[in-house]
Amino acid sequence: MFTKEIFLDIQQTGGGDAVPYSTVAYWMAEFKRGRSSCKDDPRSGRPSTSVTEENVKKVENLILEDRRMTIKHIVEILKISFGSVQSILIDSLGFKKVSARWVPRMLTDENKKRRLEISKRNLEMFQHESDNFCRRFVTMDETCVHHFDPETKRQSMSWKRPSSPSIKKFRVAPTAGKVMASVFWDSEGILFIDYMPKGQTITGPYYANLIPKVREAIKEKRRGKLSLGVLFLQDNAPAHRSEVELNAIRCAGFNLLDHPPYSPDLAPSDFHLFPKLKEEIRGTKFHDNDAVIAAVEYFFESQENFFFHKE
Missing domain, CATH: 3.30.420.10 (Ribonuclease H-like superfamily/Ribonuclease H)
Incomplete structure (x- = not known):
């Protein structure tokens, strides 16, 4: 099947959300060169030097001392990047930030x-x-x-496409x-x-x-x-x-x-x-x-x- 035919078929199926012609042409060329997977190739990137066992322990101790502490505050204390702190909290420690549940009265x-x-x-x-x-x-x-x-x-939640306008709800x-x-x-x-x-x-x-x-x-x-x-x-x-x-x-x-x-x-x-x-x-x-x-x-x-x- 030719690139143009594949593109037209994708457009007919996906409508406005279909990928552009240039993307279809790029992947056709990749597959002709012998590529067999759509996943991105592994990249070395810059190695993380902040996500260490020592920093993980420091972040955990700070959170246990004050569970309302912000990522920005932890960054200021430990002098490591925002992304590293976020990675430690979510990936290493499994924390997620949630709101307190409302209860009518604190029981004695x-x-x-x-x-x-x-x-x-x-x-x-x-x-x-x-x-x-x-x-x-x-x-x-x-x-x-x-x-x-x-x-x-x-x-009021409803389904929408990424290209659809945002749904508005007035406070009443x-x-x-x-x-x-x-x-x-x-x-x-x-x-x-x-x-x-x-x-x-x-x-x-x-x-x-x-x-x-x-x-x-x-x-x-x-x-x-x-x-x-x-x-x-x-x-x-x-x-x-x-x-x-x-x-x-x-x-x-x-x-x-x-x-x-x-x-x-x-x-x-x-x-x-x-x-x-x-x-x-x-x-x-x-x-x-x-x-x-x-x-x-x-x-x-x-x-x-x-x-x-x-x-």
Whole structure:
């Protein structure tokens, strides 16, 4: 096959991303001279004199002393090149620079001890009667659903060719319009949702008034659950720990499970239910509260039972 024919074939296949004619001609000439590989020939280059065992150890000690130290600072201290320090960090030591993970609150030693004790106690209860535990379990939490919550940067990712223009995304904040939903659910699905009226605030009496409604919903939707004894889990928000609400839980006959302080990763609503809901409706613009409520209801109603039980 001639060079021109190969070039036309590559153009037809690759379009605008195809290599130029000069490159095709160069490789045709190379292959005619007996070359059999497309890989670059090995080059001697300038030998590295900075990536030594001594410098590797020095860089490692500096990083272990201060993990936020920059490559530029290490260069200034050790008087070796930027590329050598980068090679030592990545190739020799296997380091990579990452951002700190955001957590809601730094736990004290007492918080950690309490978290461990409560988690072990709840786990033992689950292991003792795993089937009954899931049948008895009910949890709740509240969440804000905005009229418009912009999609995340990851959600906006799309494929592009190298020659295509860069994709732009404008920074947009969630709208002020929102609906506060208090969601009560178990391993079979949603039991009861209350949408807080505009102008009302979250208080102990507000939640205390919801508990009898939740009890009626359990009685209607989960036959036998009340006689087994409801295991009720909520977080430690002030409104949830008020005496009036705790009294309402006792009057309903619910057994209140302990929840470790500042531990959203142990609250099923926080780590499973609400993130899935927000992910589904993020990027959609709602004109009013009724549209938001309809979207929330549709999302929960469209889920199979295993969605609420699997995690």
